[in-house]
Amino acid sequence: MPVTAKICGLSTPETLDAAIADGASHVGFVFFPPSPRNVSFDQVRALIARVPPHVGTVGVFVDPDETLLSAALATGIQAVQLHKTTPERAAAIRMRVPVWAAIAVKTRADVGQAAAYSGAADRILYDAKTPEGAALPGGMGLRFDWKLLENLPQPLPWALSGGLDAGNVREAVGGTGARLVDVSSGVESAPGVKDVAKIAAFLKAVAQC
């Protein structure tokens, strides 16, 4: 089975088109105002119109309230990636749209939190835990100890993220067995500024995994 990749935090037609042309299986849009990647509903509507049916669209949220979630779902996103969202809230949201539950990982106990999302999410996204008080719960280019995922029974389909880039994704996939990887900072030239050459290099590296 080939390894597939989500390119996250896209905000321009040029970088979205590059991700699709270079083989991304999913593209992600961030709905979180403190993020340098935050996008408006109109922006996302226009971007989604460019996405072919074989590429999945994912909205990224941090425990979204009802108003934000409803407006974002109206743009046409096909799944939601939920950070800092309880299993109960995730389960309620899953009644409306497929859910990727982000698990912030620093320790083995963090990885164990994934089990609580059985029945509440469709996929687990293991991401690096950002420091206490950080502005963002993800998208900071931080990685966690991939050994924490070794030999672990997985409660759900899962994906790996956190600090991935073209130079380390092969090692990450080899060490963890991930079949879906997710990147944001690793394909940027500055926070929030996606780089088409880095997107191409990342997706080429993934194709060689």
Ligand SMILES: O=C(O)c1ccccc1N[C@@H]1O[C@H](COP(=O)(O)O)[C@@H](O)[C@H]1O
């Ligand atoms: O990218 C953001 O700004 C962001 C904001 C709020 C929650 C999550 C966010 N990003 C997600 O974090 C992971 C890892 O990103 P990175 O590759 O380490 O930069 C990825 O899933 C992003 O979608």
